[in-house]
Amino acid sequence: MLIKEELNRYNRQMILPELGLVGQEKLKAAKVLVIGAGGLGCPILQYLAAAGIGTIGIIDDDVVELSNLHRQILYNHTDIGLSKAKTAAAKLKLLNPHVNFTAYDERFNPHNAVNICQEYDLLIDCSDNFSTRYLVNDTCVSLGKTLIFGSILQFEGQVAVFNHQGGPNYRDLYPTPPTENINCVEGGVIGILPGIIGIYMANEAIKLICGIGETLSGKLMTINALDNTVLVFKIAQEKQPEIVKKEVIIETTKEIDQATLEQWLSKSADEVFLIDVREDYEHEDFNIGGVNISLYELTNAIENIPQDKKVVCYCQTGQRSKMAVQLLNGVYKGKVYSLKGGVSSIVH
Incomplete structure (x- = not known):
């Protein structure tokens, strides 16, 4: 049930016929886990908190560094050296005191993946390495959770929704890791790109929770900020071997x-x-x-x-x-x- 202050706070989005009071109450009841509080995680967390998601989990074992600040604009220079997860939660609580935040100042790994993820309705992967992406995906498959995926490098970003209502998962798109594993540290990234991709990911989360619009389930959207190219590809689905589920349930x-x-x-x-x-x-x-x-x-x-x-x-x-x-x-x-x-x- 929304209180008077919340009704006033969310008024501009509640007047949308697609969302309304029912949609806003769905947002308040939702529990979302954001894996990674870096470039993608920052805008996602800010917009989901502002939108009124009731419970948000933030997992990241990293600390704020000077080289983060050109794109991770939730933080500032006084936060350098501090835990990203805890700092993000504290700042977001000021943005919206009606949201419950849980900060996990630890690395997402095979030991904690299932225990943490099973507490949430929707997972959002903002990690920057393939081992974590596969672990997040396989955990979602094992638990039957929908996953929103995003990645960024240089001027190009990707967004997709995986494992939604029996739809394709990350392994259908990438059965094995690409031969070149270049990240932002090595390849660079334009500062505004995580904002663009992160906002798309947050938008997918709101649509999925409220059950509105057309989502990117079974699709991969790529955005090139350098030449303004936007492409959407359909992901072919293949049956995955049982080993996918086994690797996340062994404690x-x-x-x-x-x-x-x-x-x-x-x-x-x-x-x-x-x-x-x-x-x-x-x-x-x-x-x-x-x-x-x-x-x-x-x-x-x-x-x-x-x-x-x-x-x-x-x-x-x-x-x-x-x-x-x-x-x-x-x-x-x-x-x-x-x-x-x-x-x-x-x-x-």
């Missing part, structure tokens, strides 16, 4: 630290099978040995993994290797471990 992952791995290798190296689950260019840049099998090719290479050895998966930070362990646990009979902290914790 425990066996981890070992660097010291343990070194001890195993020094005692009986022939009993340990090392797998670098990063991409080939990452492996070539630096590795600690073993074979290189990308996370996204892992289940297709089971026959190359000996069943009688301890399998240790490693990556850059330990996140992808955790996912690898979960994938292998469903199809591999031997013992599988993840190297805690990945190779980024190893001095080289």
Whole structure:
């Protein structure tokens, strides 16, 4: 039930015949999780909070940096060094005190994905890396949640709605990661682009919650801010293997630290099978040995993994290797471990 102040606050959008009082009450009852409070997350959070979404979750383990401020305009220079999730929640509460915010100052990972996501009706993926995007997607598939996806790079952005009422999911669009994994840090991004794409994503959220208009379910919209090109592609849907659901419902992952791995290798190296689950260019840049099998090719290479050895998966930070362990646990009979902290914790 909307109170008098809310009726006044949302008056201009409530007079829209497509939305009305019923639509506004749907917005107040909605629970939305925004994964990532960076370039895309900032405008989405601002507009959804202003629109009157009743409950908004914000998950991000990052802190505000000076290089963020040209595009993440929810923050200012006094916020540098502070938690993005907590800072965003505090600022948004000033924007709209009628919204309930929950800040998760942690990384979205295989351990917390299901527990957090099951509390929300709608998920919005604002992450900037493929491992998180696949994890978000697979969690939504497992829980039957609708997902709004967006990505940005340089002058171009993408928006889509996945897993809505049995529609296509992210893996239907990208069964495996693109060969080139360039992010904004390496490729750059024009500051206004996350605002454009983020607002489209927020608009999709409002339409989905209120049940109005035509959404981007089963479609991919691309926007080029440099030449004003807008294209919409239809996404073909294919049946995904059961492994998609398995990788997000396993709650425990066996981890070992660097010291343990070194001890195993020094005692009986022939009993340990090392797998670098990063991409080939990452492996070539630096590795600690073993074979290189990308996370996204892992289940297709089971026959190359000996069943009688301890399998240790490693990556850059330990996140992808955790996912690898979960994938292998469903199809591999031997013992599988993840190297805690990945190779980024190893001095080289």
